[in-house]
Amino acid sequence: METHVTGQPVLGELRHALSAVFFGNPLFSPQEQLLANHYIHECEDARQLTRWLGDMSAAIAHQHPTSHCSTPAMAGHVV
Template sequence: METHVTGQPVLGELRHALSAVFFGNPLFSPQEQLLANHDIHECEDARQLTRWLRSLSAAIAHRRSADLFSTPSLAGYVV
């Protein structure tokens, strides 16, 4: 990513990368996706967006592992 004087190309690329991870991802509720969209597009700090992008992969891994353990077992499951 190249930084121009205004920093806009970097912000645009970071916003695009974050949006690509959030939207359509079943690990995030529609409300979380909506709030993320707002926060992504309101943030003007490339460092903050970069930190958010880095921490997002850890959050996704955590949610995936939590989802594996929260799925009810079909054995003994009463409807």
């Protein structure tokens, strides 16, 4: 990921990475994907986008349909 002189990731790179997490992911409805897209492109805070990317990536890895049901919310989930 490219960085500015300050060491902050380029907003465009962060936006691209976050968009890749959401779009085409069956865990998110089309409405959720549109809301995420709006937020991603409106946010100008690289730290906030970085934190959101890390949180979403971890949550998706934890909730991935091919993983074992490890949370009560997923207990009744049929793949």
